[in-house]
Amino acid sequence: MKYKKIQEITVTELCEKADINRSTFYKYYALPQDVMEEYIKEMYGEGILIMTEHYKGDTEQVLFHRFEKMCRLYFNRTLECRDAIANNIQYFSSMQNRYDVAKSYSNISTELRYKGSFFWGGISSVIQNWLFITGDESPEYIATLLTKMSMDFCKQNPEAYVFLGLSAPQSGGDMESL
Numbered sequence: 001m002k003y004k005k006i007q008e009i010t011v012t013e014l015c016e017k018a019d020i021n022r023s024t025f026y027k028y029y030a031l032p033q034d035v036m037e038e039y040i041k042e043m044y045g046e047g048i049l050i051m052t053e054h055y056k057g058d059t060e061q062v063l064f065h066r067f068e069k070m071c072r073l074y075f076n077r078t079l080e081c082r083d084a085i086a087n088n089i090q091y092f093s094s095m096q097n098r099y100d101v102a103k104s105y106s107n108i109s110t111e112l113r114y115k116g117s118f119f120w121g122g123i124s125s126v127i128q129n130w131l132f133i134t135g136d137e138s139p140e141y142i143a144t145l146l147t148k149m150s151m152d153f154c155k156q157n158p159e160a161y162v163f164l165g166l167s168a169p170q171s172g173g174d175m176e177s178l
Contacts (some may be wrong), residue, residue, distance in 0.1 A: 004036075006036045007032075038101065043077050046073055050066055051070060052165050059161075059167075062135075062166060064144065067143035071127070074127060075139045091132070108159075116160070120163065123146060
Protein backbone atom coordinates (compact mmCIF):
# COMPACT_ATOMS: atom_id res chain seq x y z
CA MET A 1 0.00 0.00 0.00
CA LYS A 2 2.97 2.27 0.41
CA TYR A 3 3.66 2.28 -3.31
CA LYS A 4 0.30 1.44 -4.84
CA LYS A 5 -3.22 2.68 -4.57
CA ILE A 6 -5.39 0.27 -2.63
CA GLN A 7 -7.46 -0.45 -5.77
CA GLU A 8 -4.31 -1.78 -7.49
CA ILE A 9 -3.45 -4.26 -4.73
CA THR A 10 -4.64 -7.83 -5.08
CA VAL A 11 -5.80 -10.01 -2.22
CA THR A 12 -2.90 -12.35 -3.01
CA GLU A 13 -0.34 -9.54 -2.64
CA LEU A 14 -1.89 -8.39 0.62
CA CYS A 15 -1.99 -11.92 2.05
CA GLU A 16 1.63 -12.58 1.08
CA LYS A 17 2.77 -9.34 2.69
CA ALA A 18 0.73 -9.98 5.85
CA ASP A 19 1.70 -13.66 5.89
CA ILE A 20 -1.90 -14.88 6.13
CA ASN A 21 -4.02 -17.28 4.09
CA ARG A 22 -6.55 -15.97 1.61
CA SER A 23 -9.28 -17.78 3.55
CA THR A 24 -8.30 -15.84 6.68
CA PHE A 25 -8.45 -12.58 4.73
CA TYR A 26 -11.91 -13.40 3.33
CA LYS A 27 -13.15 -14.34 6.79
CA TYR A 28 -12.83 -10.66 7.79
CA TYR A 29 -12.74 -8.66 4.54
CA ALA A 30 -14.25 -8.73 1.08
CA LEU A 31 -11.74 -6.42 -0.62
CA PRO A 32 -8.31 -4.92 0.12
CA GLN A 33 -10.05 -1.54 0.39
CA ASP A 34 -11.86 -2.86 3.45
CA VAL A 35 -8.53 -3.18 5.30
CA MET A 36 -7.63 0.47 4.66
CA GLU A 37 -11.12 1.61 5.56
CA GLU A 38 -11.06 -0.31 8.85
CA TYR A 39 -7.64 1.09 9.79
CA ILE A 40 -8.69 4.66 9.11
CA LYS A 41 -12.08 4.14 10.76
CA GLU A 42 -10.34 2.84 13.89
CA MET A 43 -7.89 5.76 13.92
CA TYR A 44 -10.64 8.32 13.34
CA GLY A 45 -12.80 6.72 16.05
CA GLU A 46 -9.93 7.01 18.52
CA GLY A 47 -9.67 10.70 17.63
CA ILE A 48 -13.37 11.22 18.34
CA LEU A 49 -13.01 9.48 21.70
CA ILE A 50 -10.15 11.81 22.56
CA MET A 51 -12.25 14.84 21.63
CA THR A 52 -15.02 13.71 24.00
CA GLU A 53 -12.80 12.96 27.02
CA HIS A 54 -13.41 15.08 30.09
CA TYR A 55 -10.63 17.20 31.54
CA LYS A 56 -10.60 19.82 34.23
CA GLY A 57 -9.47 23.31 33.37
CA ASP A 58 -10.65 26.30 31.42
CA THR A 59 -12.14 25.85 27.98
CA GLU A 60 -8.98 26.68 26.03
CA GLN A 61 -6.79 24.41 28.16
CA VAL A 62 -9.21 21.51 27.79
CA LEU A 63 -9.52 22.09 24.07
CA PHE A 64 -5.77 22.33 23.58
CA HIS A 65 -5.19 19.15 25.58
CA ARG A 66 -7.74 17.27 23.44
CA PHE A 67 -6.34 18.60 20.16
CA GLU A 68 -2.76 17.87 21.20
CA LYS A 69 -3.60 14.28 22.13
CA MET A 70 -5.56 13.79 18.90
CA CYS A 71 -2.78 15.32 16.76
CA ARG A 72 -0.19 13.08 18.40
CA LEU A 73 -2.36 10.03 17.71
CA TYR A 74 -2.84 10.91 14.05
CA PHE A 75 0.79 11.93 13.61
CA ASN A 76 2.16 8.75 15.18
CA ARG A 77 -0.31 6.41 13.47
CA THR A 78 0.22 7.96 10.04
CA LEU A 79 4.02 7.92 10.34
CA GLU A 80 3.87 4.17 9.95
CA CYS A 81 1.69 4.32 6.86
CA ARG A 82 1.69 7.95 5.67
CA ASP A 83 2.26 7.02 2.04
CA ALA A 84 -0.43 4.37 2.09
CA ILE A 85 -3.03 6.76 3.51
CA ALA A 86 -1.89 9.61 1.24
CA ASN A 87 -2.25 7.31 -1.79
CA ASN A 88 -5.73 6.43 -0.58
CA ILE A 89 -6.83 9.79 0.80
CA GLN A 90 -10.42 9.29 -0.35
CA TYR A 91 -10.85 6.74 2.45
CA PHE A 92 -9.59 9.21 5.05
CA SER A 93 -11.87 11.91 3.65
CA SER A 94 -14.89 9.63 3.56
CA MET A 95 -14.48 8.86 7.26
CA GLN A 96 -15.07 12.54 8.02
CA ASN A 97 -18.51 12.19 6.45
CA ARG A 98 -19.35 8.89 8.14
CA TYR A 99 -18.42 10.08 11.59
CA ASP A 100 -19.77 13.58 11.34
CA VAL A 101 -20.10 14.56 14.99
CA ALA A 102 -22.71 17.20 14.19
CA LYS A 103 -25.20 14.54 13.07
CA SER A 104 -25.28 13.02 16.54
CA TYR A 105 -27.06 16.04 17.99
CA SER A 106 -30.73 15.57 17.23
CA ASN A 107 -32.02 18.37 19.46
CA ILE A 108 -30.29 21.25 17.67
CA SER A 109 -31.42 23.52 14.89
CA THR A 110 -30.68 22.79 11.25
CA GLU A 111 -28.46 25.88 11.06
CA LEU A 112 -26.41 24.74 14.04
CA ARG A 113 -26.11 21.25 12.52
CA TYR A 114 -24.66 22.86 9.36
CA LYS A 115 -22.30 24.94 11.46
CA GLY A 116 -21.16 21.74 13.15
CA SER A 117 -20.48 20.10 9.79
CA PHE A 118 -18.57 23.19 8.70
CA PHE A 119 -16.62 23.26 11.96
CA TRP A 120 -15.62 19.57 12.03
CA GLY A 121 -15.03 19.52 8.28
CA GLY A 122 -12.59 22.40 8.72
CA ILE A 123 -10.77 20.64 11.53
CA SER A 124 -10.55 17.46 9.47
CA SER A 125 -9.26 19.41 6.47
CA VAL A 126 -6.53 21.12 8.53
CA ILE A 127 -5.40 17.75 9.89
CA GLN A 128 -5.37 16.18 6.41
CA ASN A 129 -3.40 19.11 5.01
CA TRP A 130 -0.89 18.83 7.83
CA LEU A 131 -0.46 15.07 7.68
CA PHE A 132 -0.38 14.60 3.92
CA ILE A 133 0.72 17.87 2.33
CA THR A 134 2.89 19.97 4.62
CA GLY A 135 3.71 17.69 7.57
CA ASP A 136 6.52 19.89 8.87
CA GLU A 137 4.77 21.28 11.93
CA SER A 138 4.71 19.58 15.31
CA PRO A 139 1.53 18.12 16.81
CA GLU A 140 1.73 20.87 19.45
CA TYR A 141 1.75 23.59 16.80
CA ILE A 142 -1.27 22.11 15.02
CA ALA A 143 -3.07 21.68 18.35
CA THR A 144 -2.42 25.34 19.15
CA LEU A 145 -3.65 26.40 15.72
CA LEU A 146 -6.80 24.26 15.95
CA THR A 147 -7.51 25.53 19.46
CA LYS A 148 -7.18 29.16 18.37
CA MET A 149 -9.33 28.64 15.25
CA SER A 150 -11.95 26.73 17.27
CA MET A 151 -12.09 29.37 19.98
CA ASP A 152 -12.43 32.11 17.36
CA PHE A 153 -15.26 30.17 15.68
CA CYS A 154 -17.00 29.56 19.00
CA LYS A 155 -16.67 33.21 20.03
CA GLN A 156 -18.50 34.14 16.83
CA ASN A 157 -20.98 31.26 17.31
CA PRO A 158 -21.33 30.63 21.08
CA GLU A 159 -23.82 27.84 20.49
CA ALA A 160 -21.05 25.89 18.71
CA TYR A 161 -19.36 24.96 22.01
CA VAL A 162 -21.80 22.03 22.05
CA PHE A 163 -19.77 20.40 19.27
CA LEU A 164 -16.74 20.36 21.53
CA GLY A 165 -18.65 18.97 24.49
CA LEU A 166 -17.87 22.19 26.35
CA SER A 167 -19.79 25.03 27.91
CA ALA A 168 -19.10 28.55 26.76
CA PRO A 169 -16.45 30.06 29.06
CA GLN A 170 -17.63 32.57 31.63
CA SER A 171 -14.53 34.72 31.33
CA GLY A 172 -12.74 34.97 28.01
CA GLY A 173 -9.08 34.15 27.79
CA ASP A 174 -7.31 34.18 24.48
CA MET A 175 -4.47 31.90 23.50
CA GLU A 176 -1.25 33.68 22.82
CA SER A 177 -0.36 34.36 19.22
CA LEU A 178 1.07 31.56 17.22
